[in-house]
Amino acid sequence: MSPDDADGANDEPVDDGTVDTDAYSDVWVFVEEHDGDVMTVSWELLAEARGLADDLGEDLVALVIGEDVDDVAGEAIERGADRALVADDPVFEPYRADPYGEQFRALVEERRPAIVLIGGTHTGRDFAGRVAVPAHAGLTADCTELGVDDDGLLEARRPAFGGNVLATIVCADHRPQMATVRPGVFAAAAPDPDRAGAVEQVDVVVDEADTVTEVRERVVGDTADITEADRIVAAGGGCNGDLSPVEALADALDADLAASRKAVDEGWVDGSRQVGQTGKTVRPDLYVAVGISGAVQHVEGMNDSDVVVAINDDPNAPIFDHADYGIVGDLFEVCPALAERVRDGEALAGSEADIEPEAQR
Amino acid sequence: MGDEPVIVVGVKQVPDDDEVRIDPDTGHLDRASAPAVMNPPDRNALEAALGLRDDAGGTVVAVTMGPPTATDVLEEAVAIGCDDAALITDRAFAGSDTWPTSLTLAAAAESLGADVFVCGEETTDSSTGQVPPGIAAHLGWAQLTYAEELDPEFDDETLVARRDVEGGHEVVAAELPVVVAVAYGEFEPRPAGLHRKLYAESEFEPIELSAEDIGLDDDEVGIDASPTEVGGMETVEPVERERVVVEGVDELADELAETEVFG
Numbered sequence: 160m161s162p163d164d165a166d167g168a169n170d171e172p173v174d175d176g177t178v179d180t181d182a183y184s185d186v187w188v189f190v191e192e193h194d195g196d197v198m199t200v201s202w203e204l205l206a207e208a209r210g211l212a213d214d215l216g217e218d219l220v221a222l223v224i225g226e227d228v229d230d231v232a233g234e235a236i237e238r239g240a241d242r243a244l245v246a247d248d249p250v251f252e253p254y255r256a257d258p259y260g261e262q263f264r265a266l267v268e269e270r271r272p273a274i275v276l277i278g279g280t281h282t283g284r285d286f287a288g289r290v291a292v293p294a295h296a297g298l299t300a301d302c303t304e305l306g307v308d309d310d311g312l313l314e315a316r317r318p319a320f321g322g323n324v325l326a327t328i329v330c331a332d333h334r335p336q337m338a339t340v341r342p343g344v345f346a347a348a349a350p351d352p353d354r355a356g357a358v359e360q361v362d363v364v365v366d367e368a369d370t371v372t373e374v375r376e377r378v379v380g381d382t383a384d385i386t387e388a389d390r391i392v393a394a395g396g397g398c399n400g401d402l403s404p405v406e407a408l409a410d411a412l413d414a415d416l417a418a419s420r421k422a423v424d425e426g427w428v429d430g431s432r433q434v435g436q437t438g439k440t441v442r443p444d445l446y447v448a449v450g451i452s453g454a455v456q457h458v459e460g461m462n463d464s465d466v467v468v469a470i471n472d473d474p475n476a477p478i479f480d481h482a483d484y485g486i487v488g489d490l491f492e493v494c495p496a497l498a499e500r501v502r503d504g505e506a507l508a509g510s511e512a513d514i515e516p517e518a519q520r
Numbered sequence: 521m522g523d524e525p526v527i528v529v530g531v532k533q534v535p536d537d538d539e540v541r542i543d544p545d546t547g548h549l550d551r552a553s554a555p556a557v558m559n560p561p562d563r564n565a566l567e568a569a570l571g572l573r574d575d576a577g578g579t580v581v582a583v584t585m586g587p588p589t590a591t592d593v594l595e596e597a598v599a600i601g602c603d604d605a606a607l608i609t610d611r612a613f614a615g616s617d618t619w620p621t622s623l624t625l626a627a628a629a630e631s632l633g634a635d636v637f638v639c640g641e642e643t644t645d646s647s648t649g650q651v652p653p654g655i656a657a658h659l660g661w662a663q664l665t666y667a668e669e670l671d672p673e674f675d676d677e678t679l680v681a682r683r684d685v686e687g688g689h690e691v692v693a694a695e696l697p698v699v700v701a702v703a704y705g706e707f708e709p710r711p712a713g714l715h716r717k718l719y720a721e722s723e724f725e726p727i728e729l730s731a732e733d734i735g736l737d738d739d740e741v742g743i744d745a746s747p748t749e750v751g752g753m754e755t756v757e758p759v760e761r762e763r764v765v766v767e768g769v770d771e772l773a774d775e776l777a778e779t780e781v782f783g
């Protein structure tokens with residue numbers, strides 16, 4: 160072990176056999192905020208966890224860590240939490256795994272939650288993986304369904320083997336039972352300003368002097384939320400750096416722009432618009448995949464769309480197996496032509512005709 | 521840190537996704553018959569580790585926890601440029617979920633005297649991404665996940681990373697020792713050199729370490745130490761799609777006009 164072990168995270172875990180599972184209760188949701196802005200997935204989790212807490216007859220608790228986060232705690236109550244636990248200190252802004260991890264460890268030891276849900280964002284996964292270890296918690300990544308069984312055990316379901324199988328993961332002998340869920344899997348509930356709940360400030364156990372990381376710069380730009388979009392046009396590797404045809408089509412359809420991981424990795428589209436296993440789950444009425452091959456990791460994120468259209472010049476591209484309508488053709492020709500046809504077509508314009516088409520970038 | 525940094529890189533053998541076939545009888549994916557390859561994101565990890573050595577010197581040791589057949593990915597890692605490689609193998613590891621897996625890799629890192637432990641973003645077979653933060657937590661080290669650029673300031677016992685955060689990036693400086701998980705697709709892997717490849721295939725033998733060798737008891741690892749278990753598997757019916765391929769834009773527009781989206 161390193162002598163400058165900053166956060167005691169390497170303390171010996173509690174001996175496996177001796178976890179008194181009955182001593183643990185309540186459902187916690189980690190509310191991920193950055194500078195006061197909450198990631199939507201946290202609200203999605205609160206909505207879903209409300210049902211779990213009701214099934215268990217236990218409290219739903221929002222865990223809010225950050226600086227000046229009283230408003231966030233208040234909103235968490237409005238969005239379904241019975242109580243909020245707030246760790247408020249400059250050491251928690253911006254997010255760092257080591258101070259967050261140490262604060263969480265202390266809270267779990269003291270308060271003993273039965274279930275902890277965390278958004279599957281980069282920050283959420285960074286946090287979840289870190290905190291599950293000292294607690295010797297069971298952690299299931301990227302769940303798509305959550306439930307509790309007759310014994311009150313969390314049943315965390317996640318796709319396995321390329322999505323053909325849904326595996327149910329349980330954690331019988333360890334607490335807390337933890338799960339991460341990717342953005343867009345559940346729907347967020349609207350806030351109810353009449354809801355009341357207690358906001359409790361907890362002791363901050365972390366000292367800046369003990370941290371082992373320093374954030375030198377943080378730049379966040381496009382944080383588009385594509386999970387609520389009714390129509391999506393998604394760009395893939397086939398675009399070859401030129402997004403104009405895709406944007407024109409998105410514009411004509413009054414749709415939001417999204418992308419495959421390839422298009423994101425190439426830097427053509429921002430990461431907040433990525434669809435798929437390591438991006439967002441979307442379920443629009445219409446999903447148009449442009450120059451996207453249809454890898455399982457992509458399809459997983461768009462399979463709940465109502466109508467899927469694929470534009471690809473390779474007739475054997477797997478995307479055609481996951482599409483309702485496909486055109487085999489060059490996207491640089493098909494997109495502008497379809498955009499024009501959409502603009503002209505009476506039938507296609509439909510009820511949207513009176514709405515000014517507007518770029519959604 | 522000693523005089524020369526020791527950079528350990530975690531690589532895992534996984535079934536080749538591109539070769540996974542559908543079993544005609546059951547309709548399930550048949551992963552068992554797929555050839556085993558190096559987890560694609562670990563190629564990026566390997567490149568990141570070699571890049572650190574290019575910049576700051578030291579040695580790069582590839583590590584895998586797996587069955588003896590996983591030696592193949594270690595050979596590949598050595599062919600690409602790792603100085604050495606270690607196979608962490610023991611029957612006691614069977615059934616490990618991420619908790620004991622990260623404990624095992626953490627213990628291996630200590631045995632090898634690692635200053636930096638580089639991992640991939642996630643594996644394609646278990647796809648949790650939890651192992652790297654888990655290793656860091658077991659060791660009480662700093663962690664830098666979703667790294668897209670690395671800048672060793674080893675003279676100051678520091679590693680700086682540019683991390684991908686949703687909608688932007690951040691630059692984080694971490695004290696050594698540190699666990700890094702690199703963003704998949706960043707750090708374009710270099711090809712294996714011919715000379716190195718011959719060496720890896722003919723002469724090279726990995727270091728082999730058991731649970732005991734890295735200071736772990738059998739009951740600290742494997743299925744007994746795994747908090748999670750699979751409670752059941754259900755087949756998911758594939759989403760039904762029309763799968764109509766139309767000839768041209770007009771026909772597509774006509775079809776779309778029939779759908780509820782525009783109806």
Ligand SMILES: Cc1cc2nc3c(=O)[nH]c(=O)nc-3n(C[C@H](O)[C@H](O)[C@H](O)COP(=O)(O)OP(=O)(O)OC[C@H]3O[C@@H](n4cnc5c(N)ncnc54)[C@H](O)[C@@H]3O)c2cc1C
Nearest residue numbers: 395396397419420421435436437438450452457472473490
């Ligand atoms: C751990 C892991 C996680 C991942 N997570 C995700 C994820 O969340 N989301 C995701 O999308 N991917 C993800 N991937 C990557 C995924 O495996 C694929 O590599 C990726 O989806 C490919 O993107 P693409 O289809 O846009 O690009 P490509 O594979 O490059 O395909 C381009 C397609 O465009 C077509 N094309 C080329 N030119 C034209 C043209 N002029 N006109 C029409 N068509 C054309 C080609 O025929 C081809 O089908 C992940 C991979 C791993 C290993």
Ligand SMILES: Nc1ncnc2c1ncn2[C@@H]1O[C@H](COP(=O)(O)O)[C@@H](O)[C@H]1O
Nearest residue numbers: 530531585639640642643648649650651
């Ligand atoms: N058995 C293993 N041996 C070596 N490295 C591993 C192993 N399992 C996971 N890793 C590393 O941890 C990363 C994330 O894996 P995972 O958390 O399983 O998605 C991988 O990309 C590897 O770098």
